Amino acid sequence: MKKKLIFTLLVFSVLASVFMLNRPVDAEGDKASKVGYVDMQKLFVNHPDKAASESKLNEEAKRIQKKVEEEAKNMTKEEQQELLQKYEQYLKDLERKEISKIFEDINDKIRIVAEENGINVVVDKPAVIYGGYDLTDDVLKVIKDNKTVEEDK
Numbered sequence: 001m002k003k004k005l006i007f008t009l010l011v012f013s014v015l016a017s018v019f020m021l022n023r024p025v026d027a028e029g030d031k032a033s034k035v036g037y038v039d040m041q042k043l044f045v046n047h048p049d050k051a052a053s054e055s056k057l058n059e060e061a062k063r064i065q066k067k068v069e070e071e072a073k074n075m076t077k078e079e080q081q082e083l084l085q086k087y088e089q090y091l092k093d094l095e096r097k098e099i100s101k102i103f104e105d106i107n108d109k110i111r112i113v114a115e116e117n118g119i120n121v122v123v124d125k126p127a128v129i130y131g132g133y134d135l136t137d138d139v140l141k142v143i144k145d146n147k148t149v150e151e152d153k
Helices: 001-023 040-045 048-073 077-116 134-147
Strands: 035-038 121-124
Touching: 035 077, 035 134, 040 077, 040 134, 048 077, 077 134
Parallel strands: 035 121
Antiparallel strands: none
């Protein structure tokens, strides 16, 4: 009786394993995954908001430079160094925020183009050795047309 139970459990385990291995990995298992790629550097360099962000950062850097020059007159070298480090960190944070906004917009536009073209996976161009669909120009067009996710739905 015990041997029969162990044998039944063993057969059931093997059948369950075979069933699990034959299952599709995702809900769209019947469809072949379409892979696209984009040149993120090209998208970033040609993004319409990039010039405005650079201008904003340059203006802020000039403003801070004047402020530092005024404040530094009555400070010791150590205090000047601390002040300079504080403002450098502020500018780095501001730059990071501006870049993040642009990349967030790029990613939104990539999602729009990928969905329109039935693309399941999109990677950066340097990761592609062969094949795939180049979506860069399509994404750039959507960026320049300023199409949003809400407009697409």
